[in-house]
Amino acid sequence: MVTETKPPAVGIRSACKDYGSFTALRSVSFDISDNEFFTLLGPSGCGKTTLLRMIAGFEGITDGAIFLYGEEIENLPPDRRPVNTVFQNYSLFPHMDVAENVGFGLRMLGWTKGDIAARVKQMIALVKLEDFAHRRPAQLSGGQQQRVALARAMAPRPKVLLLDEPLSALDLKLRQNMREELKALQQETGITFIFVTHDQEEALSMSDRIAVMSAGEVQQIGSPEEIYEFPVNRFVADFIGDTNMLEAEVQQVGEGFVTCQIGDAQLTAVASQAVTQGQKGWLSIRPERLTIASDGLPATVEQTIYLGTDTQILARIEGGLNLRVRAQNDGARLAQGDCIFLNVADGAARFLVE
Amino acid sequence: MAAGIGGRTVSSAFAPIRLWLLLPSWVVIGFFLLIPVLLILVYSFLTKEFRGGVIWDFTLAAYDQFLFDRGLFGDDPPTIQWTYITIFVRSILQAAVATVLCLLIGFPTAWYIATRAARMRSIWLFLVTVPYWVNLLIRTVSMKFLIRENGPLNEFLLALGIIDSPLEIINTDIAVQLGLFYSYLPFMVLPIYAAVERYNFALSEAGADLYAGRWTIMREIVLPVVKPGIIAGCILVFVPSLGAFLAPDLLGGAKNFMIGSLIEEQFKGQAGNWPFGAASSMILLSMVLVVLFFYARGQAREQV
Ligand SMILES: Nc1ncnc2c1ncn2[C@@H]1O[C@H](COP(=O)(O)OP(=O)(O)OP(=O)(O)O)[C@@H](O)[C@H]1O
Ligand SMILES: [Mg+2]
Numbered sequence: 001m002v003t004e005t006k007p008p009a010v011g012i013r014s015a016c017k018d019y020g021s022f023t024a025l026r027s028v029s030f031d032i033s034d035n036e037f038f039t040l041l042g043p044s045g046c047g048k049t050t051l052l053r054m055i056a057g058f059e060g061i062t063d064g065a066i067f068l069y070g071e072e073i074e075n076l077p078p079d080r081r082p083v084n085t086v087f088q089n090y091s092l093f094p095h096m097d098v099a100e101n102v103g104f105g106l107r108m109l110g111w112t113k114g115d116i117a118a119r120v121k122q123m124i125a126l127v128k129l130e131d132f133a134h135r136r137p138a139q140l141s142g143g144q145q146q147r148v149a150l151a152r153a154m155a156p157r158p159k160v161l162l163l164d165e166p167l168s169a170l171d172l173k174l175r176q177n178m179r180e181e182l183k184a185l186q187q188e189t190g191i192t193f194i195f196v197t198h199d200q201e202e203a204l205s206m207s208d209r210i211a212v213m214s215a216g217e218v219q220q221i222g223s224p225e226e227i228y229e230f231p232v233n234r235f236v237a238d239f240i241g242d243t244n245m246l247e248a249e250v251q252q253v254g255e256g257f258v259t260c261q262i263g264d265a266q267l268t269a270v271a272s273q274a275v276t277q278g279q280k281g282w283l284s285i286r287p288e289r290l291t292i293a294s295d296g297l298p299a300t301v302e303q304t305i306y307l308g309t310d311t312q313i314l315a316r317i318e319g320g321l322n323l324r325v326r327a328q329n330d331g332a333r334l335a336q337g338d339c340i341f342l343n344v345a346d347g348a349a350r351f352l353v354e
Numbered sequence: 355m356a357a358g359i360g361g362r363t364v365s366s367a368f369a370p371i372r373l374w375l376l377l378p379s380w381v382v383i384g385f386f387l388l389i390p391v392l393l394i395l396v397y398s399f400l401t402k403e404f405r406g407g408v409i410w411d412f413t414l415a416a417y418d419q420f421l422f423d424r425g426l427f428g429d430d431p432p433t434i435q436w437t438y439i440t441i442f443v444r445s446i447l448q449a450a451v452a453t454v455l456c457l458l459i460g461f462p463t464a465w466y467i468a469t470r471a472a473r474m475r476s477i478w479l480f481l482v483t484v485p486y487w488v489n490l491l492i493r494t495v496s497m498k499f500l501i502r503e504n505g506p507l508n509e510f511l512l513a514l515g516i517i518d519s520p521l522e523i524i525n526t527d528i529a530v531q532l533g534l535f536y537s538y539l540p541f542m543v544l545p546i547y548a549a550v551e552r553y554n555f556a557l558s559e560a561g562a563d564l565y566a567g568r569w570t571i572m573r574e575i576v577l578p579v580v581k582p583g584i585i586a587g588c589i590l591v592f593v594p595s596l597g598a599f600l601a602p603d604l605l606g607g608a609k610n611f612m613i614g615s616l617i618e619e620q621f622k623g624q625a626g627n628w629p630f631g632a633a634s635s636m637i638l639l640s641m642v643l644v645v646l647f648f649y650a651r652g653q654a655r656e657q658v
Contacts, residue, residue, distance in 0.1 A: 057562075058559050078559070079562045079564075079566060080565075084563055084564065089556070091557050093557060094557075094579060095578040104566075105564035108564055108565035156564065
């Protein structure tokens with residue numbers, strides 16, 4: 001039986017990009033579904049912008065294919081691709097006012113004057129810039145320019161909106177506000193967003209799914225929870241959030257779990273893939289999954305750092321390893337040299353390979 | 355607004371000594387720009403001395419001579435004197451055509467240079483300016499040599515069989531155009547180069563992203579953004595072309611007289627008429643000022 005399945009909004013098939021002898025992307029493949037808020041996350045230089053520019057059409061593809069709703073687009077010039085970009089430094093046209101900037105794409109698409117005026121008005125209202133419609137970009141604050149860039153890119157009703165670190169030039173407070181606004185805007189308009197950032201907090205708080213990239217390769221794709229709770233390798237666990245990363249060797253292999261030696265203690269951990277006895281790897285334990293309890297791993301307090309809602313405790317376990325623990329501030333104060341017991345929550349320890 | 359330092363703007367930090375810092379500029383501008391212009395203005399209202407020079411008697415004779423014909427003995431009823439007005443109009447047209455020519459060739463040149471790798475840019479810029487280390491007179495004379503009837507250009511074309519008889523370029527408007535174009539092309543290339551080099555090509559990408567084709571991007575985004583450079587280039591070519599006398603004299607011959615030659619003659623040798631030359635200069639200057647005034651007003655209006 002043949003069922004009509006909707007093609008993904010964006011399909012990347014073994015996309016490769018070489019700059020001369022340097023490989024910026026090696027065989028990247030994934031699908032992004034309709035209406036998804038999809039984030040490319042990774043450290044500086046991992047190829048996020050390169051991938052985004054390939055989807056927009058500013059960068060040629062060395063090998064592979066890109067599909068937009070089932071249509072192959074990697075050979076189309078940028079002005080023939082129904083995607084729009086919010087550029088990192090906005091790239092607003094300096095000689096046009098806000099309304100002209102927002103209406104530019106519509107004018108290029110041949111909309112009538114009346115339709116353009118109506119759509120521009122609607123978009124400017126959407127990003128709350130009614131009072132600034134006749135200002136030039138140079139007369140706007142960074143946050144206002146960012147909104148103009150957003151309105152300009154969304155005005156032509158693109159099928160997919162590409163955003164390259166659109167919030168990175170804003171200060172912290174504004175960035176947090178804009179996160180919520182962006183997310184709301186995406187849900188309101190139903191446009192598929194591909195969002196590039198190297199800020200993991202931004203990625204976790206906004207995305208439906210995240211692709212974690214490193215050195216031109218996708219390491220893991222999943223929901224924020226999956227990425228955070230079930231990292232597939234050491235890079236992902238290390239890059240997303242804070243974690244205790246301990247060298248470990250597999251002692252016993254069980255059904256979906258392994259036992260490792262940590263210091264003087266034995267720890268049971270979930271393995272992210274099939275492992276064999278004696279295999280070397282890493283144990284990742286998030287600091288907030290360690291609790292101070294009446295029994296468990298014996299440890300001594302080395303240092304406490306007060307962080308407002310909680311305290312970070314550096315605890316030394318037997319065998320000389322240091323673990324970071326996040327404990328909620330509940331009035332009890334620990335001092336250096338105190339003897340405590342650490343409890344590892346069920347499934348909190350993960351055995352990872354490089 | 356300048357950024358503040360300790361509650362004061364950067365420029366206000368210099369306020370107490372600003373006058374002294376600016377003094378040298380004021381002296382130089384005043385001495386070498388303002389005073390000569392004032393001198394010319396005064397001379398244009400004086401009476402001519404027969405062996406060059408002036409007599410200190412106020413008169414409007416020079417302006418009258420420029421505009422009106424009163425017959426050989428100066429006692430006929432005045433009619434409009436077309437000779438000088440024609441020279442002025444022809445000069446303006448020549449200068450305008452030269453400016454357009456320089457723009458048509460200068461813009462692609464500047465664009466090409468500005469879009470090379472940084473190292474190649476300085477080499478190209480140097481090459482563009484190399485001929486200008488040679489004196490203008492010598493360059494104009496060599497242009498004359500190049501295009502004369504049995505010069506290299508004609509011989510080359512004849513040898514190739516493209517033409518049967520030598521082209522008569524020398525002593526035509528075309529020769530004057532060639533001379534002006536060759537004299538002032540860098541003044542067009544350099545300011546446009548500076549503007550294009552500063553142009554942020556991400557704006558072109560934004561244009562392409564918003565469905566503009568390459569020519570639309572050029573017309574709607576690039577040209578408006580680099581316009582100040584284009585206008586600066588046009589002014590820098592138009593103004594000296596209008597007053598040029600070497601190219602018209604050497605390449606254009608007697609019938610392609612331009613304002614510059616007219617003025618030059620009044621101050622040369624003993625046959626000259628200083629007040630008339632001064633009056634012609636003032637008329638030329640006021641025309642240039644009118645053009646610049648409208649340009650400045652247009653710019654100011656756009657900056658709102
Ligand atoms: N035009 C180019 N020529 C050569 N190498 C390039 C070019 N553009 C990018 N690269 C290289 O490709 C790699 C990926 O670059 P890219 O701009 O995609 O990184 P990114 O993930 O966006 O980083 P960031 O977070 O710093 O913006 C980098 O190592 C960069 O040096
Ligand atoms: Mg980038």
